[in-house]
Amino acid sequence: MKIALWTIGKPHEPYVKAGVEDFTKRLSRYFPAEWQIIPVPKNAASMPEPEQKKREGELILELLRPDDYLIALDERGKGLSSEALAAFLQQRATESSRQMVFLIGGAFGIDGAVLKRAQLQWSLSALTFPHQLVRLILAEQLYRACSILRNEKYHHK
DSSP, X not given: OEEEEEEESSSOOHHHHHHHHHHHHHHTTXXXXXXXXXXXXXXXXXXXXXXXXXXXXXXXXXXXXXXXXXXXXXXXXXXXXHHHHHHHHXXXXXXXXXXXXXXXXXXXXXXXXXXXXOSEEEESOSSOOOXXXXXXXXXXXXXXXXXXXXXXXXXXX
């Protein structure tokens, strides 16, 4: 199973880049993992918010393959503990999901059409985080979940 980490926006900012790269490399010991940064649509600054979300959604839906298992990070999504995330990854691997796509939306969130396509809407927290930090948290939590599955020392409970 491959893990694809997709985000709308700019490249990783220097203050998170090293951490994102480190945890992605660690995650890759368990599953192939790769980031895809999807640029904001052209002229996004002059678009109304709903139009920008729609355009971003169209880009995402074009990139998805029919057999991709999409997890949309959304503030209204289901909360998972680190242990529950580990069990979820194990279930997906057991069921032979070819590629899991973890999607971080744009500044205004994820378009409804993409949320409908998602097999899971996941909330990292009730708190609001900057998009750049969400990238780091996502990579770290996926690595943590894998270390839980292997009963490694990284996760202490």
